Amino acid sequence: MRLPRRTTSRDSAQLRGGALLAVACTSALLLPACSNNAGTASSGTTTTPPGGSTTTPAKTTKAPETKQSPKLPGTKEFGLTEQQFADHVEKTQALITTCMSEAGFEYVPVDVKTVEAAQARVRHDPGMTRAQYKAKWGFAVSTRQDNPVRDTGLGPNLRIYNSLAPANKVAYNRTLFGEDPTADFVFTLDEEDFSSTGGCTRAAVTKVFTPVQVRGTYVNPKDVLVQADKRIVAARQAWSKCMKAEGYDYIEDQDEIIGEYEERLDKLLDGDDPDSLTGERAAALKKLHQDEIAVALADLDCQLKHSDKVFDQVETEVYGHPLE
Numbered sequence: 001m002r003l004p005r006r007t008t009s010r011d012s013a014q015l016r017g018g019a020l021l022a023v024a025c026t027s028a029l030l031l032p033a034c035s036n037n038a039g040t041a042s043s044g045t046t047t048t049p050p051g052g053s054t055t056t057p058a059k060t061t062k063a064p065e066t067k068q069s070p071k072l073p074g075t076k077e078f079g080l081t082e083q084q085f086a087d088h089v090e091k092t093q094a095l096i097t098t099c100m101s102e103a104g105f106e107y108v109p110v111d112v113k114t115v116e117a118a119q120a121r122v123r124h125d126p127g128m129t130r131a132q133y134k135a136k137w138g139f140a141v142s143t144r145q146d147n148p149v150r151d152t153g154l155g156p157n158l159r160i161y162n163s164l165a166p167a168n169k170v171a172y173n174r175t176l177f178g179e180d181p182t183a184d185f186v187f188t189l190d191e192e193d194f195s196s197t198g199g200c201t202r203a204a205v206t207k208v209f210t211p212v213q214v215r216g217t218y219v220n221p222k223d224v225l226v227q228a229d230k231r232i233v234a235a236r237q238a239w240s241k242c243m244k245a246e247g248y249d250y251i252e253d254q255d256e257i258i259g260e261y262e263e264r265l266d267k268l269l270d271g272d273d274p275d276s277l278t279g280e281r282a283a284a285l286k287k288l289h290q291d292e293i294a295v296a297l298a299d300l301d302c303q304l305k306h307s308d309k310v311f312d313q314v315e316t317e318v319y320g321h322p323l324e
Helices: 017-024 082-102 112-119 130-137 148-153 157-162 166-177 185-191 199-208 211-215 221-227 230-245 254-269 279-306 308-319
Strands: none
Touching: 082 112, 082 166, 082 185, 082 199, 112 148, 112 185, 130 279, 148 185, 157 166, 166 199, 185 199, 199 211, 221 230, 221 308, 230 279, 230 308, 254 279, 279 308
């Protein structure tokens, strides 16, 4: 079964124009730029008391205002801090364990390090550079049928799953994931969108995360801080021009590319297993692989030329270091 769309943190925000500014203005860090800083100065006034002498009221000394440094959002998913992230993962895993146990299945809570190790497999293979990965897998939409993110994220439960009889594997998957076996906890957490989850995963995340986060409509304030910067906007425009020069017409980022290839693959497969294709359909799938790899390499080239260094600079100015 093919991997679903997986985006990187830099490409996940799809905010545009006024929507981005509107959300940015809700951030404490950006509020001064969004508000009218009209100062009000009080001038001394004179009074004439009975008797005719003029006096000036004593000046009141105003205590100096203490400026509080704005608190930055965390750098983890949903703007969580490291501690908040760990708490959310542990609470979710505990709830999944209880739910699976009540359904008659063994499930061991997956620790935070394992979850982070699984996230590190999102469009990345150990020992490969970005260029090597894209040359082999493109965006991993049509090119690979395994699911290293899900398998790594299951931790000790992968062994439990593999030990089951075929019929019990189906039941285990359905109980844990619901209708979509690719909507595992790590993948949907990394996407900041739990809307496709089901089964015990869904039951758990709805008790730990907010309704907006579960629906996938949450806007990460960390992304807002970075992507509201005019230099980032300009870099994305330069990326688009670069892709056009390479023969590709994309406006925003690689999410558009991934979406296009998902649609093309779904249309070609029409619900069939990729391994079952023969003849013209098998040839079309091979061509789709080649096209995906070619556009992925063009995307990487344009990122390296126009956006990577800009993201690093802006992220360093905000957080003190690049976030990737």
